[in-house]
């Protein structure tokens with residue numbers, strides 16, 4: 001049975017500081033490109049703004065950290081009032097707990113022997129929850145918890161319209177909740193129902209309508225569970241596209257919004273409440289009369305079709321693996337060797353390409369922070 005590795009997080013810090021520490025003290029235009037730049041002052045302001053808003057509503061904030069995969073940013077969020085974090089993977093949960101955050105929701109189903117064993121082991125150190133939408137899977141989670149001598153908190157995932165995971169009806173939610181409540185090793189804590197389909201609805205009124213109906217359905221599921229005599233203290237949902245609506249929705253007890261910390265073109269097109277804190281530094285490597293080509297292609301950027309050069313309105317033409325190509329005129333000022341900053345199309349998928357942030361205060365690189373864990377695998381977090 002696999003176990004969580006002890007020193008692996010420190011290895012990430014040591015490695016990225018060794019690799020990129022030479023950039024500390026440089027101007028933002030002088031980093032080796034492509035590089036992931038994090039502007040700390042706007043990220044701080046975003047975190048503080050969310051913290052202030054959440055202090056005035058009944059729901060708590062348990063932000064999704066898959067967007068940044070940064071222990072530093074997660075700790076800043078907790079210092080600003082977050083009650084813990086949400087993660088997409090077991091690996092993110094391990095990193096968060098080992099970074100000192102002791103309330104973690106894996107807002108996802110988890111299957112597979114090694115992942116369940118690691119999560120159950122983690123639950124000996126911290127308050128760990130996950131989602132289930134299947135009774136057999138819940139039974140396997142319970143076996144892992146009992147084997148580890150821990151208890152895992154469980155939220156029944158409800159599909160609120162996204163057509164992803166989750167049970168489809170209140171009856172199914174009650175049935176699954178009852179089974180979970182009867183399993184040793186699990187603690188039934190409520191429901192989760194991320195309204196991700198709303199993030200795919202740019203039109204504000206329609207998005208709001210969908211959000212209201214999704215949250216009505218989710219809160220109804222929790223009420224049905226309670227009406228059956230079962231506990232459901234937690235009703236968790238929310239993303240940046242619906243951040244204030246969901247946080248204020250009666251009956252929702254916590255929100256999972258995450259991208260607000262750094263923002264990107266995708267979220268920025270819908271929500272103007274937060275500042276951009278993330279860019280990719282790139283160098284112009286070729287300059288045909290009608291194009292600007294930079295050294296950051298679709299291996300440097302998530303959702304590249306939405307990306308743009310910060311401070312410029314040159315339309316994106318195409319992203320190949322190592323070429324970001326923008327339409328231009330001969331008169332457009334950019335020339336070979338110039339450093340530009342690209343505003344990412346989608347931050348979570350952009351960050352995942354990089355092993356480190358170049359952290360900026362103003363124009364100066366002041367620190368190097370690891371992006372951890374990156375990639376889909378465990379990267380040595382378990383042995």
Ligand SMILES: Cc1ncc(COP(=O)(O)O)c(C=O)c1O
Pocket residue numbers: 064067107194196199238239240241256257258259260267
């Ligand atoms: C389950 C879940 N919750 C919350 C979020 C956070 O959404 P956002 O990054 O838009 O804030 C996501 C994002 O995909 C998600 O999958």
